[in-house]
Amino acid sequence: MLEIHNLHAGVAGAEILQGVDLTVRAGEVHAIMGPNGSGKSTLAQVLAGHPGFTVTAGTVRYRGQDLLALKPEERAREGVFVAFQYPIEIRGVTNAYFLRSAVNAIRKFRGEEELDPMDFLALLEEKLEAIGWDDSFVNRPVNEGFSGGEKKRNEILQMAVLEPRLAILDETDSGLDIDALKTVAHAVNRLRAPERATLIVTHYQRLLNHITPDYVHVLTDGRIVKSGGPELALALEERGYDWVKSPAAVA
Amino acid sequence: MTVPAAGVAGVSPVERYVAAHRTFAGNGAGRAPGWLRELRAGGLARFGALGFPTLREEEWRFTSVAPIAETPFVLAPVPGTRQPSPAQLAPLGPAAGHRLVFVNGRFSERLSTAADVPAGVRIESLAGAVAHHPDLVERHLGRYAGQQQGPFAALNTAFVADGAFVHVPAACELTDPVEILFVAVPGDGPEVCHPRNLIVLEHAARAVVVERYVSLADGVYWTNAVTEIFAGDGARAECYRIQQESDRAFHVATTQAVQGRDSVVRLHPLVFGAALSRHDLRVVLDGAGGSLLLNGLYLLGGRQHADHHTVIDHARPHCESHEYFTGVLDERARGVFSGRIIVRPGAQRTDSKQTNNNLLLSSEAHADSQPQLEIYADDVRCTHGSTVGPLDERALLYLRSRGIDEAEARGLLTYGFAAEVLGRVALGPLRARLDALVRARLARSGITGAP
Numbered sequence: 129m130l131e132i133h134n135l136h137a138g139v140a141g142a143e144i145l146q147g148v149d150l151t152v153r154a155g156e157v158h159a160i161m162g163p164n165g166s167g168k169s170t171l172a173q174v175l176a177g178h179p180g181f182t183v184t185a186g187t188v189r190y191r192g193q194d195l196l197a198l199k200p201e202e203r204a205r206e207g208v209f210v211a212f213q214y215p216i217e218i219r220g221v222t223n224a225y226f227l228r229s230a231v232n233a234i235r236k237f238r239g240e241e242e243l244d245p246m247d248f249l250a251l252l253e254e255k256l257e258a259i260g261w262d263d264s265f266v267n268r269p270v271n272e273g274f275s276g277g278e279k280k281r282n283e284i285l286q287m288a289v290l291e292p293r294l295a296i297l298d299e300t301d302s303g304l305d306i307d308a309l310k311t312v313a314h315a316v317n318r319l320r321a322p323e324r325a326t327l328i329v330t331h332y333q334r335l336l337n338h339i340t341p342d343y344v345h346v347l348t349d350g351r352i353v354k355s356g357g358p359e360l361a362l363a364l365e366e367r368g369y370d371w372v373k374s375p376a377a378v379a
Numbered sequence: 380m381t382v383p384a385a386g387v388a389g390v391s392p393v394e395r396y397v398a399a400h401r402t403f404a405g406n407g408a409g410r411a412p413g414w415l416r417e418l419r420a421g422g423l424a425r426f427g428a429l430g431f432p433t434l435r436e437e438e439w440r441f442t443s444v445a446p447i448a449e450t451p452f453v454l455a456p457v458p459g460t461r462q463p464s465p466a467q468l469a470p471l472g473p474a475a476g477h478r479l480v481f482v483n484g485r486f487s488e489r490l491s492t493a494a495d496v497p498a499g500v501r502i503e504s505l506a507g508a509v510a511h512h513p514d515l516v517e518r519h520l521g522r523y524a525g526q527q528q529g530p531f532a533a534l535n536t537a538f539v540a541d542g543a544f545v546h547v548p549a550a551c552e553l554t555d556p557v558e559i560l561f562v563a564v565p566g567d568g569p570e571v572c573h574p575r576n577l578i579v580l581e582h583a584a585r586a587v588v589v590e591r592y593v594s595l596a597d598g599v600y601w602t603n604a605v606t607e608i609f610a611g612d613g614a615r616a617e618c619y620r621i622q623q624e625s626d627r628a629f630h631v632a633t634t635q636a637v638q639g640r641d642s643v644v645r646l647h648p649l650v651f652g653a654a655l656s657r658h659d660l661r662v663v664l665d666g667a668g669g670s671l672l673l674n675g676l677y678l679l680g681g682r683q684h685a686d687h688h689t690v691i692d693h694a695r696p697h698c699e700s701h702e703y704f705t706g707v708l709d710e711r712a713r714g715v716f717s718g719r720i721i722v723r724p725g726a727q728r729t730d731s732k733q734t735n736n737n738l739l740l741s742s743e744a745h746a747d748s749q750p751q752l753e754i755y756a757d758d759v760r761c762t763h764g765s766t767v768g769p770l771d772e773r774a775l776l777y778l779r780s781r782g783i784d785e786a787e788a789r790g791l792l793t794y795g796f797a798a799e800v801l802g803r804v805a806l807g808p809l810r811a812r813l814d815a816l817v818r819a820r821l822a823r824s825g826i827t828g829a830p
Contacts, residue, residue: 177779179772201782218795219796219799220795221791221795226781237782269795269799
């Protein structure tokens with residue numbers, strides 16, 4: 129589904145990703161772990177199409193297409209979803225309207241009929257229940273006045289509504305209490321299906337107690353230096369990141 | 380060759396208005412009661428002393444009124460043959476309740492709509508009120524505009540003749556809104572009118588007032604309006620002011636409000652029109668426990684220039700004021716906001732919040748934002764913030780990353796920026812009408828995709 133090859137990217141002359149290689153197949157859940165400043169979020173932002181990052185080398189193929197050639201909205205319509213680490217507040221636009229616009233943009237692209245407000249509300253009700261929210265959040269401006277945890281939940285609500293083929297969670301777990309963490313995990317697990325894939329970018333192992341990944345990768349200094357199964361996350365939790373950086377670990 | 384700075388034929392702009400006043404006073408206006416003639420004479424004297432402001436004055440440094448001073452405006456005559464037909468007003472929408480219509484500043488009974496009102500309520504023209512109950516008008520007129528009025532308010536006072544008079548007696552609630560509609564019908568040459576509105580809510584009275592300024596034709600004219608609002612103890616006033624003058628018009632306005640104890644005043648100045656507009660708004664919270672909302676919007680394009688100078692005077696303790704002014708500026712438009720908040724000694728427990736956000740839709744649009752806090756009490760909470768800039772790129776990316784294309788995302792964000800102001804409009808039917816105005820203005824800027 130996603131093939132990243134020798135990806136180099138950065139901002140204003142500083143190269144942050146220095147040759148990332150990663151393959152995610154349909155049905156898989158991958159976790160990318162790494163210390164602060166390793167390039168985890170840069171990878172998520174580049175995949176989302178953030179114009180602030182420049183790709184200097186390498187390729188990213190998504191379902192056979194050149195992902196980097198697509199605009200952010202085209203990526204979304206093709207089924208890529210990034211849950212952002214720092215969701216933006218949007219004044220004057222309600223969550224419900226924003227979500228319906230997004231759903232309809234994607235439906236239109238797929239040649240499906242757009243949902244009217246009533247149909248959409250029915251869809252939304254069901255998804256809201258899944259994340260333990262009532263209507264009050266959907267009639268408020270997007271993320272405005274939301275707490276950090278509420279913003280993260282809102283990202284997960286969007287993910288649940290848009291049902292992406294490839295979901296990328298950029299440190300969605302940071303700053304969440306245990307209940308919110310379980311909500312996130314539940315939403316991700318519900319989306320697990322043979323035709324979908326998930327990429328979880330995280331600093332900590334704790335989310336992975338609730339979502340068992342198929343693969344765990346360690347990103348340091350802009351490169352994946354180690355890959356393994358779920359046991360790798362536990363080892364990182366116990367021993368920190370330093371041991372994977374040491375030459376002995378590579379050897 | 381030298382060009383006389385004094386203007387046309389050596390007559391200075393101020394002299395022109397003094398001469399016009401002589402004609403005005405001898406022209407039927409001389410029949411006015413003595414107190415009114417004195418009020419006018421005082422206004423003229425003050426205008427004469429102040430003259431037209433220049434960029435050198437602190438309060439005027441962002442707005443040149445030279446185009447107004449240099450245009451030889453004549454006092455708009457009583458409309459006569461230029462009276463519009465009711466059909467011409469139809470596009471403005473039906474009257475929601477009471478509607479007072481003024482054509483070039485003069486009351487038109489034929490175009491106005493009266494509805495039943497509780498006993499003692501007066502909704503009429505100021506000219507009519509002066510004729511029928513001069514004592515009531517005398518008690519209030521000119522009391523809130525203050526002695527230290529600015530030059531334009533003084534000029535308005537010099538020519539005070541007509542406008543709306545709304546008087547709601549104690550404990551009386553007006554259920555329907557009162558619409559005050561000023562219709563400009565431009566003549567062959569540039570004309571000026573000086574509408575004067577007086578809104579008095581006695582103790583615990585309630586009313587909703589909608590002032591609206593529109594034009595039936597594109598022309599050069601000048602509206603120089605003054606509105607005085609008095610909200611007695613426990614009164615509640617919701618006042619909208621929708622300025623939709625012609626693109627070539629000049630609009631200068633002064634709003635002066637005085638609030639009593641535990642009163643609630645909500646003012647919504649919304650600006651869409653005029654080439655050059657200036658609104659001076661001063662509210663005195665003159666009783667403990669008063670609450671004020673100032674909810675402003677200016678949506679401009681072309682070379683429009685709109686200047687708002689607001690003063691919120693916290694004279695008593697335990698009052699709150701929330702001030703929001705939002706500007707959306709396209710092409711070469713310019714918005715000016717100056718917001719002064721004064722907290723007088725003894726006005727403890729004042730809670731004041733001021734926000735001025737400006738969205739620039741073009742690289743040539745410009746906004747000036749100037750907060751000024753003067754705090755002379757120590758137990759207060761005052762915050763202010765202002766922003767000027769284009770759409771937030773991060774917000775754009777956020778919407779696009781959910782599948783919304785760039786043009787639609789821009790439309791959504793721009794609309795949302797302006798719509799935040801409409802969210803504070805309590806009157807449902809008016810909110811819908813304003814929403815349509817916002818959309819129409821954004822559509823002119825090529826912005827679609829609003830919800």
